[in-house]
Amino acid sequence: MGVPKRKHINPPRTALEVYELLPLGTPAEVLHNTIFISPAPSFEHQRLITYLSRLIDNYAAETNLGITVVAPVDVYLDENNIVQPDILFLFNSSLKLVKGGKVMGAPDLIIEVLSPGNEKHDLEKKKVLYEKSGVKEYFIIAPKTKTVISYYLGKSRYSKGTPVKGKIRSRLLDTTISF
Numbered sequence: 001m002g003v004p005k006r007k008h009i010n011p012p013r014t015a016l017e018v019y020e021l022l023p024l025g026t027p028a029e030v031l032h033n034t035i036f037i038s039p040a041p042s043f044e045h046q047r048l049i050t051y052l053s054r055l056i057d058n059y060a061a062e063t064n065l066g067i068t069v070v071a072p073v074d075v076y077l078d079e080n081n082i083v084q085p086d087i088l089f090l091f092n093s094s095l096k097l098v099k100g101g102k103v104m105g106a107p108d109l110i111i112e113v114l115s116p117g118n119e120k121h122d123l124e125k126k127k128v129l130y131e132k133s134g135v136k137e138y139f140i141i142a143p144k145t146k147t148v149i150s151y152y153l154g155k156s157r158y159s160k161g162t163p164v165k166g167k168i169r170s171r172l173l174d175t176t177i178s179f
Helices: 015-019 043-063 092-097 119-133
Strands: 028-031 034-037 066-070 075-078 081-083 087-091 102-104 109-113 137-142 147-153 158-160 167-170 175-178
Touching: 015 028, 015 034, 028 119, 043 066, 043 087, 043 109, 043 175, 066 092, 075 119, 081 119, 087 092, 109 119, 119 137, 119 147, 137 167, 147 167
Parallel strands: 075 102, 109 137
Antiparallel strands: 028 034, 028 081, 066 087, 075 081, 087 109, 137 147, 147 158, 167 175
8 A cells, every 4th residue: 555645735825715714703904915814702792792783673674674794704895805804795686795605896885893902904005995995984982982983985985984873874774872
């Protein structure tokens, strides 16, 4: 009996190829062909996104608007950018973006809750990426103060809403979610 032959596998050449080799559920994202791996979020962070997603999902179910999903779920914005937003919302008409368990395109609405060390990531890098990709509403929440920064997509650029405490004012959903 001889030694089994090994099949030669080419090493990954792009961040996307490396990302796709990571274990399922790894808290990682690819931004501009660079991989960012995050530590597990805090209990308080997860509690807040669970609470908010439940409120939004209940409203969406009552009004038959669409669905809400929490991280981790892969959102492929393009070949160089894969994100795992804390919360994303898809209108029923956008559910066609879900292919093979992934979202292949820009969700209608994204919420990110800041964690220590990721502020610049969410406030700057992801904001520019979401704007360019066509995410219609982007909300960033500072969990300690409950301050919500809102961005609403116009023709091609975001307009910034007035920061408010404890309220997500969604023009898309035509509602205010208080927390």
